[in-house]
């Protein structure tokens with residue numbers, strides 16, 4: 465980027481004294497967080513250095529198949545995490561994988577077709593990462609809401625089933641509420657963009673010397689893409705997972721709590 | 723071939739045996755009262771009848787066919803269950819009475835709803851009332867109307883008059899008795915000994931998950 469000032473390692477070392485501020489407070493206030501602070505700082509540094517090397521390597525390795533593989537790997541990890549949050553959800557892993565994959569694919573395709581980004585690792589990987597991790601959080605929320613609703617609203621569902629309704633009609637409100645729960649944080653954060661906080665990505669671009677007017681264009685794109693991806697993946701995952709709460713005789717089943 | 727037949731039906735959960743080896747027959751047009759102490763398995767019995775749960779052992783058949791062979795949705799339209807604690811959904815009474823029409827892909831017919839309101843001597847104004855403002859007894863009667871709109875063949879009633887005063891209990895009893903005269907089979911759980919014998923032709927006593935007695939009284 466033009467105009468960016470590289471940070472010297474020595475400057476970073478001096479900045480590390482900021483960690484001591486945390487340690488000091490922890491010690492002084494007896495928060496007993498010294499050990500955890502040190503561990504987390506060390507972990508952060510090691511992980512970031514590793515990621516730096518990996519990305520350096522990946523960005524140099526321009527094979528699109530490799531980029532795709534990496535995206536799939538990220539999607540799998542995210543699905544695994546989302547499924548772990550929603551243990552009450554049957555087939556959580558495959559449902560999560562499908563919904564995150566479709567959400568990501570559609571959004572990336574629109575971005576690529578509109579010419580905003582190209583299928584190059586240095587663009588696809590970070591953008592894909594943002595999209596995938598946002599979907600992961602959304603799915604986790606969807607699952608949590610759905611599991612709670614199916615537990616607390618048994619009466620309502622069984623009343624509708626008893627009247628002769630199909631499982632979809634009996635679960636409609638729950639599905640709707642779960643999708644909403646998954647999407648709300650993304651919508652809320654879009655509402656307060658620039659007022660409450662400058663998002664990390666925009667801050668990064670500005671720090672690296674991009675003009676604010678350029679940086680906001682990127683941020684607008686990111687906002688659009690996060691909205692579309694959470695909508696798509698929440699929608700797919702909720703419509704696929706509600707069935708798991710019924711058996712093939714259209715009876716509500718008792719699922720063990722997670 | 724009997725109308726509704728239980729043969730060696732048991733219902734067991736992970737930690738509890740709720741109904742044990744129940745065998746019995748119910749004929750078309752029967753009015754069966756179900757009595758028994760609290761927790762004996764009466765509600766579970768009715769939920770089995772409308773296929774909201776399935777027996778863990780034994781079979782239930784309707785018109786000679788195992789319940790498992792029916793389309794569950796069609797079956798529940800013919801065997802209607804009114805819950806012990808009525809649950810009305812949505813904001814207004816109207817949504818509840820529209821639901822049975824929606825399920826059948828029919829437009830809502832307010833006249834039909836009004837007929838039932840008058841049957842229970844309730845004003846048709848209830849249609850637009852808010853669910854949250856209704857009393858327990860009002861909810862119970864509306865839930866009853868919701869189940870009756872499309873004339874089910876079997877009506878399963880789970881203590882539906884428990885929240886009603888004497889006058890309204892009488893009205894409900896009259897409506898149910900006249901439905902029975904027109905051919906609807908009634909299975910009615912009640913804790914009131916007098917009520918259990920007033921209109922019924924059979925009384926089933928369940929105790930501790932077992933069939934204690936099945937008595938023909940008419």
Ligand SMILES: Nc1ncnc2c1ncn2[C@@H]1O[C@H](COP(=O)(O)OP(=O)(O)OP(=O)(O)O)[C@@H](O)[C@H]1O
Pocket residue numbers: 735738740758759760761762763764765766767806
């Ligand atoms: N889904 C379920 N899981 C576990 N236990 C259950 C379930 N449904 C009912 N039970 C238990 O089965 C027993 C019988 O319950 P049921 O509701 O059938 O009794 P009941 O005869 O209708 O009682 P009451 O007169 O109080 O309504 C109770 O001990 C209840 O706790």
Ligand SMILES: [Mg+2]
Pocket residue numbers: 764765766806880
């Ligand atoms: Mg009961």
